Amino acid sequence: MITKDTGNYLFPEGFLWGAATAAYQIEGSSMADGAGASIWDRFSHTPGNMRDGDTGDVACDHYNKWREDIQLMKRLNLQAYRFSVSWSRVMPEGRGAINEKGLAFYDRLVDGLLEAGIEPLCTLYHWDLPAALDDRGGWLNPDIADWFADYGQVLFEKFKGRVKTWGTINEPWVIVDGGYLHGALAPGHRSAFEAMIAGHNILRAHGAAVKRFRQVGEGDIGIVLNIEPKYPASDRPEDEAARRRADAQMNRWFLDPLMGRGYPQELEDVYGEAYRDFPQADFDLIAQPTDWMGLNWYTRSVPENAPDAWPVRARPVKQVQHAHTETGWEVYPPALTDTLVWLHEQTNGLPLMITENGSAWYDPPHAIDGRVHDPMRVEYLKNHLKAAHDAIGKGVDLRGYMAWSLLDNLEWSLGYSKRFGITHVNFQTQERTIKDSGLLYAEVIKSNGGVL
Numbered sequence: 001m002i003t004k005d006t007g008n009y010l011f012p013e014g015f016l017w018g019a020a021t022a023a024y025q026i027e028g029s030s031m032a033d034g035a036g037a038s039i040w041d042r043f044s045h046t047p048g049n050m051r052d053g054d055t056g057d058v059a060c061d062h063y064n065k066w067r068e069d070i071q072l073m074k075r076l077n078l079q080a081y082r083f084s085v086s087w088s089r090v091m092p093e094g095r096g097a098i099n100e101k102g103l104a105f106y107d108r109l110v111d112g113l114l115e116a117g118i119e120p121l122c123t124l125y126h127w128d129l130p131a132a133l134d135d136r137g138g139w140l141n142p143d144i145a146d147w148f149a150d151y152g153q154v155l156f157e158k159f160k161g162r163v164k165t166w167g168t169i170n171e172p173w174v175i176v177d178g179g180y181l182h183g184a185l186a187p188g189h190r191s192a193f194e195a196m197i198a199g200h201n202i203l204r205a206h207g208a209a210v211k212r213f214r215q216v217g218e219g220d221i222g223i224v225l226n227i228e229p230k231y232p233a234s235d236r237p238e239d240e241a242a243r244r245r246a247d248a249q250m251n252r253w254f255l256d257p258l259m260g261r262g263y264p265q266e267l268e269d270v271y272g273e274a275y276r277d278f279p280q281a282d283f284d285l286i287a288q289p290t291d292w293m294g295l296n297w298y299t300r301s302v303p304e305n306a307p308d309a310w311p312v313r314a315r316p317v318k319q320v321q322h323a324h325t326e327t328g329w330e331v332y333p334p335a336l337t338d339t340l341v342w343l344h345e346q347t348n349g350l351p352l353m354i355t356e357n358g359s360a361w362y363d364p365p366h367a368i369d370g371r372v373h374d375p376m377r378v379e380y381l382k383n384h385l386k387a388a389h390d391a392i393g394k395g396v397d398l399r400g401y402m403a404w405s406l407l408d409n410l411e412w413s414l415g416y417s418k419r420f421g422i423t424h425v426n427f428q429t430q431e432r433t434i435k436d437s438g439l440l441y442a443e444v445i446k447s448n449g450g451v452l
């Protein structure tokens with residue numbers, strides 16, 4: 001094991017070290033104690049949607065094992081834990097009545113974290129929309145902005161003084177690109193017209209929740225974006241144009257309006273007649289000032305012009321000279337530094353947090369002699385922490401790092417086939433085993449990066 005502190009990668013005093021999860025991916029018992037169904041209950045139970053027919057019915061059984069998992073977090077020396085709340089556990093219909101038993105689960109979790117000296121970072125929405133709201137149009141219904149703010153208010157008031165750092169929405173781009181454009185994720189729609197509308201209502205809901213937070217909440221609030229930097233496959237003009245379209249459709253579609261810049265002009269080129277504009281009042285609501293921004297970062301991509309690749313007309317060129325993870329993502333840590341510097345500039349120096357970073361590699365289904373050796377994940381973790389440190393050295397106001405993920409869990413439509421955990425889960429026995437990457441991470445936290 002790592003023993004010496006090199007000191008070359010010491011992080012700033014007070015840097016926040018944690019790990020992240022999401023409700024539907026770890027909790028299980030999604031219909032217990034009065035909870036309502038979410039779109040992921042429906043989507044995962046619809047044949048053909050999920051690898052190996054996997055669902056979140058059990059997942060990591062965190063709904064029952066949350067005390068054990070807090071003890072696991074302590075063994076990992078975690079200072080913070082990023083989790084999401086299941087909207088339909090708290091409000092079974094998504095609006096109106098509150099399910100006190102559902103809210104009580106999160107109340108116990110938050111108190112357990114605080115007692116363990118672990119700071120709770122709460123994400124209001126990580127993809128699991130109440131099915132009852134989807135029946136009313138979900139993200140396509142403009143009323144969802146108020147429904148979301150009302151839901152946020154329940155949590156802001158319940159956890160006032162205990163949860164100090166809030167994230168509104170995890171990854172608008174994935175919700176829209178996966179759920180409404182390509183259909184790979186719930187609710188499984190395929191429409192560019194819907195994508196524009198859903199994306200806009202997600203941003204409006206974020207703004208409405210921020211406004212409501214300013215009225216009833218306490219602490220800091222921000223949004224969590226996935227940013228995947230785009231590097232042109234060549235210096236040919238058509239590849240640079242493809243890069244711009246890909247960057248606009250994935251990275252700037254949501255960032256620009258949040259920063260008060262409206263939609264990037266390339267979006268109209270991408271969506272054509274499906275592109276539409278919206279009233280200025282919407283953009284004023286969307287650009288509510290926030291206190292921080294979360295960055296979910298995994299990889300970069302290198303697009304080339306591809307006229308047949310709907311709708312962006314760009315296709316990533318595989319960078320065979322670098323390793324790729326089990327999800328097919330290139331391992332290229334320097335791009336994390338580039339992204340952090342770019343985001344720092346794009347947000348005029350807003351405090352940033354890496355709210356997700358991690359990698360899926362093949363791990364065995366069970367531990368051997370109480371160990372799970374995951375050298376590739378160890379390497380990925382070390383090199384991306386160094387890249388994050390390099391960004392701090394370039395002036396980026398980076399406040400923390402949340403490893404994705406605390407546990408092996410349900411990788412959405414890929415089921416349990418992709419393991420991102422720094423802790424191994426044996427899904428036959430629910431036994432947890434800290435992987436070598438988790439043992440390293442615990443050392444990194446204890447030395448504030450000194451062992452890197």
Ligand SMILES: OC[C@@H]1[C@@H](O)[C@H](O)[C@@H](O)c2[nH]c(CCc3ccccc3)c[n+]21
Pocket residue numbers: 022025170171174226296297298356404410411412420
């Ligand atoms: O795929 C690993 C994790 C998911 O398990 C998280 O729930 C989600 O927040 C998340 N976002 C990303 C990066 C964006 C992305 C997601 C899915 C597919 C391609 C890119 C990676 N991840």
